[in-house]
Amino acid sequence: MPKRKAAIAVGGVAALGAAALLLPNANASQDKNQASGTTGTVKTLKATQASHLAAQLQKSLGDAFAGSYFDSGKQQLVVNVVGGDSNTMAQAQKAGAVVRQVKNSTRALKAAAGTLKTKATIPGTSWAVDPRTDKILVTADSTVTGARWNRLQSTVRSLGSGMATLKKSAGTFKTFVSGGDAIFSQTQQGGVRCSLGFNVTASDGSPAFLTAGHCGVAAKDWSDSQNGQPIATVDQAKFPGNDFSLVKYNDPNTQAPSEVNAGNGQTVQITQAADATVGETVFRMGSTTGLHNGQVIGLDATVNFQSETNPGGTDTVNGLIQTNVCAEAGDSGGSLFTQDGSAVGLTSGGSGDCTNGGETFFQPVTAALQATGATLGNGGNGGNAGNGGNGGADNNGNGAGDQSGSAAPSASAGDQSGQSGQSGAGDQSGGSADPSASAGDPSGNGAGDQSGNGAGAGDQSGSGSDPSGAGSAGDGSSLTSSR
Template sequence: MPKRKAAIAVGGVAALGAAALLLPNANASQDKNDANAAATGSARTLKATQASGVAAQVQKILGDAFAGSYYDSAKQQLVVNVVSGDHNVIAQAKNAGAVVRQVKNSTRALKAAAGTLKTKATIPGTSWAVDPRTNKVLVTADSTVTGAKWNRLQSTVQGLGTGMATLKKSAGSFKTFVSGGDAIFSQTQQGGVRCSLGFNVTASDGSPAFLTAGHCGVAAKDWSDSQNGQPIATVDQAKFPGNDFSLVKYTDPNTQAPSEVNAGNGQTVQITQAADATVGETVFRMGSTTGLHNGQVTGLDATVNFQSETNPGGTDTVNGLIQTNVCAEAGDSGGSLFTQDGGAVGLTSGGSGDCTSGGETFFQPVTAALQATGATLGNGGNGGNAGNGGNAGNGAGDQSGSADPSASAGDQSGAGGDQIGGSADPSASAGDPSGSGSGASDPSGTGSAGDGSSLTGSH
């Protein structure tokens, strides 16, 4: 039987700026700088993927005094917030290589504020997150939040107290990005469903598989690599709502599923590990609608309240997401979010705006999907468990931050891209939307635009 080679490949032209950033960076002097920093107790020069390890170390040292951390990409340093603490403990944090910054709001107080927002202001078109850069909860309302809803949100934010939260408006509206194009396909009684392959993985039983959005796996069971083709993969696990990921197994156990992303313009990025996100780090998103784009992580454990497309007036709440200012448009849903050094970070879920005006975009963390499904990153096929990356909890090598994914985005099914499923229970903290977007393209499910990372096969 001939083997099918399944690769994560995306159509479209990669943005030149993002493509240039993918070229290897020289860090020959970094080890020397780190040694000098350790000897003097000054801040270390770190890669973003190293920052999370230092952050975890410092958090243990500081205990309750720890109030979050973020990566300063310009200085290549980890900044750690401290609300109080013994001078000796703070000195230990500095010796670990972090920049220590005194702040007002404790982690407990900020999470309590997010919990209040969950209770009093779960309104369609809103999102919030604890942003360590501002030491505040950043709350965003999209263009649909007006009148009494806006007054309710504004009153809730004001009730949190001075210096606890910031409220801003986004010109766009929060929507999922499942729509049209050359991606993965399925047929249901309601019509055609189009989603995107995120990352090839090896299932816990050693079979080749891939991850995609949970709402895709709920919408349809069997998937093809062509619009009217025969199914080549079947959903094994699908979590939506509550999470937004699916594990889909290739029906041919001899399928070769390389762990890589085709970034366009002849560039292929080998995916070697699962990586948690760190606020401030640079990430790349590939989608067949808009090609390759890069930006920064702006929030973790993000909560987004989408307007339900199946329940008029209802809310589809998703939480535990990664928030970025990387642009995306309808058709980019399910596409790969990754780091320059081959870390699989997220699966495109939804957001607002476009690649002309910018906006907010949210991603399901890959680490949580791997942990829940038992899959590993790496080449599948022939019963071999050849994962390059680790399980979701720890990945392989350095992890970049920590995102506690627990929920999912709105879902699309049928040719019209209608959402399915109910609303998920929102978590306490959420993402900080950055950028103001001018409105998300309405997913149609029938457009010609691509849908994130597509699946290409050759016999």
């Protein structure tokens, strides 16, 4: 099997030996809340270390634990506690965390989220716990107007003062079909393009990869080139509810290295799966927009997408990671990872684009691995399947202009387009459309929505296979799943 097929499977994160590839400060927003408490024993931590410490403290503190976040500027873990128990605070401080007393308990925040689910499951809405504010962050996209907006406002007010914040997004929530390295499929509705997330080994020992569930639901057979022969078949796909797919390579001898192509010949070796931590810097690789970074801003997010299969219905996905990292159509399924090589998420959907910014949601990798029984690591023969910089770049050549806005200076504008057989913004214009189109996106815009701004504009809109007739290039800011 050609080496590039294996590289595609990994979705773009290989051993980023060069720290310059990941810019911790790019796109970062510093927490404005001042944590209090004794800091004499506070430890300086990496994000993954902070995540592990947070998990330990959650168990030891019990109901007093009210969430945590990573202060990336100070490299410290901040732990929220309820109640004034000095022993509890001392326990957390001794472990090396900064302790902050807050009003809302984890139980109260979960109850508030339950009320939103019961009373405000409206297409175009989302909510997630934000431990930095100790509130539920509720977001409504541009489609939530009139009676639906009034209903959402009323529900948020009913939660009580200091329990939730409500903000309006300029875009529309949609799935983003696309990702790390591009993968393609043909359906009766037309072409579909997504991104590969991470190479894994399936429970039966065969080589496979993870991508978005809405991609796996939209199409069963996937190729590493537009109009190419299928090289992998969907084994499991979950959407809505969750958003992940396990796709097995048809050739059991496929070399599938555990790495991500970060552009410009750079790869990031993926060594483990890790849970996200609010405040940590993360990197997303996608076949449309390349490499971008930002911060985790919420966990256990619920997103209510306009249904792609049931006009007027809602596709609700739970347990997602909310970030301020941008994404566009074609980025769906792509890899979210950390600088130290931890696999964190698979691109699901969001609003906005990489010109104006927006919110993007990710399926946690840890949950996908647990559900599918897959493990991170080389599948098949493993080993020397080729560098993500060689094979991976073949398929994520589009979006060269997007890449220039990437968080990584080493991933320059030419990185993704130079080696690709589909280079530049016109990449997709002659072929596949966003998988969201094939699924019957009720918005009628399909992949064109997200690709309306930046280099992606031509990508999705030119194929004509989009049921909408190529999508609306001006809709890039809408909340979409990132197929």
